[in-house]
Amino acid sequence: MIILGIETSCDETSAAVVRNGTEVLCNIIASTKDVFAQSGGVVPEDAARRQVELILPVLHSAITDAGLSYADIDAIAITKGPGLMGSLLVGVMAARTLSLVHNIPLIGVHHTLGHLSSIWLEHSEEPTFPCVTLSVSGGHSDLWLRSSHTDGKLIGKTKDDAAGEAFDKGAAMLGLPYPGGPSIAKAAESGDASAFNFPIALSKEKTCDFSFSGLKNSLRLAIQKHDGDLEKLRPNLAASYQEAICAQLCHRVSHALTLYPDVKEVHTVGGVSANSRLREMLQGNISPCALRTPKTIPYCTDNAAMIASAGYFIQLE
Numbered sequence: 327m328i329i330l331g332i333e334t335s336c337d338e339t340s341a342a343v344v345r346n347g348t349e350v351l352c353n354i355i356a357s358t359k360d361v362f363a364q365s366g367g368v369v370p371e372d373a374a375r376r377q378v379e380l381i382l383p384v385l386h387s388a389i390t391d392a393g394l395s396y397a398d399i400d401a402i403a404i405t406k407g408p409g410l411m412g413s414l415l416v417g418v419m420a421a422r423t424l425s426l427v428h429n430i431p432l433i434g435v436h437h438t439l440g441h442l443s444s445i446w447l448e449h450s451e452e453p454t455f456p457c458v459t460l461s462v463s464g465g466h467s468d469l470w471l472r473s474s475h476t477d478g479k480l481i482g483k484t485k486d487d488a489a490g491e492a493f494d495k496g497a498a499m500l501g502l503p504y505p506g507g508p509s510i511a512k513a514a515e516s517g518d519a520s521a522f523n524f525p526i527a528l529s530k531e532k533t534c535d536f537s538f539s540g541l542k543n544s545l546r547l548a549i550q551k552h553d554g555d556l557e558k559l560r561p562n563l564a565a566s567y568q569e570a571i572c573a574q575l576c577h578r579v580s581h582a583l584t585l586y587p588d589v590k591e592v593h594t595v596g597g598v599s600a601n602s603r604l605r606e607m608l609q610g611n612i613s614p615c616a617l618r619t620p621k622t623i624p625y626c627t628d629n630a631a632m633i634a635s636a637g638y639f640i641q642l643e
């Protein structure tokens with residue numbers, strides 16, 4: 327079954343063609359993140375305007391790159407939310423129009439299920455359920471106990487900011503460009519992660535929930551305290567801050583594994599799952615469970631291939 331996926335929930339305009347939920351025929355992503363590099367985050371009206379400009383060329387590239395025509399598409403999977411209203415509307419209107427004109431069924435996909443499904447892309451090995459999935463992006467930090475490709479129980483969520491938001495806001499405080507995750511990871515490469523002892527929220531509690539507001543405040547206070555030295559201290563601050571975010575994420579995954587000892591696999595998905603320190607730390611903490619990450623970095627951040635994959639598994643139900 328061949329599915330055309332469309333994802334326009336934020337500042338990426340993406341269209342992809344995926345066969346049977348796993349085989350990616352093409353995955354076109356036009357990102358406008360560079361437009362927002364200096365503004366510290368996405369401006370919703372500007373993001374929607376960019377979506378309008380990009381949606382038709384991106385759809386055209388996807389169909390052409392896959393070497394197909396609309397007659398070959400069995401279904402269209404579209405992100406129905408959550409996300410920025412203006413951006414979402416552009417994708418939904420495009421998908422509805424294509425569905426009507428070419429008489430192709432439409433499948434609405436929750437953005438989070440899209441991220442959870444990014445793990446199936448180009449992975450041929452069958453998963454072992456139940457598994458624990460750490461889903462971390464700019465909009466959410468969730469811990470799932472999943473019982474099938476489309477079903478699961480939310481066992482932990484953030485009490486305040488999402489992990490990606492903590493990276494983005496931390497980067498803005500450190501004078502680093504948006505998106506903050508890659509900027510902080512880069513700055514951290516030359517830093518000492520033990521230079522600053524940032525707190526790991528809720529570490530004494532038996533919980534699968536997250537909190538990043540206290541950590542963000544600690545970074546702000548450290549920057550204020552060392553006012554004037556930011557240039558010199560930036561790598562150490564970035565490395566220590568990244569370490570504290572990753573340590574908290576790992577701590578909650580480890581706790582989840584004590585609650586569900588029959589779990590054999592841990593997945594991590596979403597933009598923050600691109601972080602190599604997080605992957606390294608998880609790998610060291612979850613033994614004897616296996617760690618699965620999206621096959622390539624563009625499958626971690628927003629992309630339409632994950633939406634097409636989710637659409638495939640939804641229609642199998």
Ligand code: KG4
Pocket residue numbers: 336462463464465466489490491493494505506507508511596597598599600601602626627628
């Ligand atoms: O999944 P995504 O593209 O969009 C949302 O659904 O939010 O995630 C974007 C988030 C941003 O907050 C960005 O800073 C973060 O993912 N991110 C990273 C890395 N790459 C992207 N965070 C940490 N390390 C990275 N390498």
Ligand code: ZN
Pocket residue numbers: 437441463464597627628
């Ligand atoms: Zn996302």
